[in-house]
Amino acid sequence: MGDRNIDLTATEIFEIITGFIGTQILYTASEIGVFDALAGHGEKKTAEELATELSTDVDAMERLLNSCVSLHFLNKSLIADENAQYSNTEASCKYLTSGSKTSMRGLIHLNKVYSYPLMGNLDSAVREGKNQIPRTFGATSHELFANLYSDEAGVTTFVSGMHGMAPLSTKAVVNAFDLSQFNTACDFGGGSGALAYEMSRTYPGMSIKVLELPPVVKVSNDFKPDDAGQLNVEFVAGDFFVDELPETDLFIFSVIFNDWPDDKVARLLQKVHSALKPGGAILIAESLYNDDKAGPVHPALRCMLMLAFTEGKTRSGREFRFLAEKSGFSDVKVKYTDGIHDVILARKY
Known part of the structure; x- marks a missing residue:
């Protein structure tokens, strides 16, 4: 600041x-x-x-x-x-090479095809307060993502793009808090499973599920690390907004909430709170503003991308604390990391 x-x-x-x-x-x-x-x-x-x-x-x-x-x-x-x-x-x-296990080529492609054109209409997004998918691509958000998920190649492209951020964030997220007291975890919308695999390396006794949409689960083998056979990670098909949630000690949300407005975030947090047993917790990984929203730069830039691309926004640690406590969570801890994503841990007692 x-x-x-x-x-x-x-x-x-x-x-x-x-x-x-x-x-x-x-x-x-x-x-x-x-x-x-x-x-x-x-x-x-x-x-x-x-x-x-x-x-x-x-x-x-x-x-x-x-x-x-x-x-x-x-x-x-x-x-x-x-x-x-x-x-x-x-x-x-x-x-930058496609054959590397840490390749960011998918992220480059995703930004070239979607983010860059959308940001060309940022002035309209600011004037209207709406995402610019219809103006940029001539389709609604639902139609755009339905088309993207309509074939395996499109799903692989999208998951590969999100997977490209893994080298920048997974270790920092996993090491932000001591999670050794949790025996099971469920990563909501965990994409390629990069975070789940890293968490399994750090906590080999933890059983981890990645809850993803069926098309993503179908391509998940394309992103398995070489040591996947030694890691306790399982992919499960489902929609966390609609389906009953699996029983677990720890729910993980990595770069999920910045896509949604406060009311939708609150509904999901309340659903998760109801599903957890006392002693359970949520782990949230997002790029966080400082509480005065004067920085850092990356969350500020991402907030404008979210304005052009989604219904959501970047939030501060204070705002997440308010949303979590309003949904019944307590002991909310915020950890700013050296990676692109910061981490919040909140518990149900």
């Missing part, structure tokens, strides 16, 4: 104005397949070789590659009497 009165320099404002260009360079290099084309161990290629392989203009490819070098996505080596050769950085190998 101490930096809220700092004046930006003209250079810093310029960088914000033009920041979208770097974003589009990353989107383009990823979608064209630059990082995958350089994915082999020690793989180095010239701009001409990559242009031929990826069916692009040679000069334009060289410009793209040099831009990626300046943004630290690629390395560039110059050899006497030869063309420059390009290779992936260590970070690109880890996060």
Whole structure:
């Protein structure tokens, strides 16, 4: 909160104005397949070789590659009497190639196809106070997601996008509180299961269910980690808004509540409170505002994305404490982490 009165320099404002260009360079290099084309161990290629392989203009490819070098996505080596050769950085190998277990390519694609166009209508979202899915895609929210979930490829794309955030958050969420007293847990809308698998590694005695919609459960094997056989994680098909909730000691909500308005969040919290036995708890992972909502930056940016994309918003720890206590929970603890998601633990007594 101490930096809220700092004046930006003209250079810093310029960088914000033009920041979208770097974003589009990353989107383009990823979608064209630059990082995958350089994915082999020690793989180095010239701009001409990559242009031929990826069916692009040679000069334009060289410009793209040099831009990626300046943004630290690629390395560039110059050899006497030869063309420059390009290779992936260590970070690109880890996060930008499709074959990596920690790949963020799905997240890039999801943002390129959905978030970026939606944010182009942010001015309308602010004027109207409504999400911009109809204006951006010519469909209602229900129609958009129904179409996305209509085939396995669409579901895989969406789950892959959400899975791309796992390297940024799962360890911080799992380690925020001591959860060793809980024998069972249920991760609501747990997507690929990344958080559940990490929790099982940390608490091997805990039995964990991932409650997801049937189409997501169907593709869940695509995201299993190599050590899944040693982890106590099970996927269960269901809709937590509609179906009876499974019996468990701990309900987990990771990046769920920012999609919904307060009244819908309250209804779900009340449903969960009724399903828990005394001593049970909820664990909420979200990007949290400070209580004065002057920052941090990531929750503030996400709040505007939620305005354009959903019915929900980013909340502060204080707001979550109020919602949880109003639904019957007590001993509400808020932990700000070093990851992109902060954590709230609340109990039923």
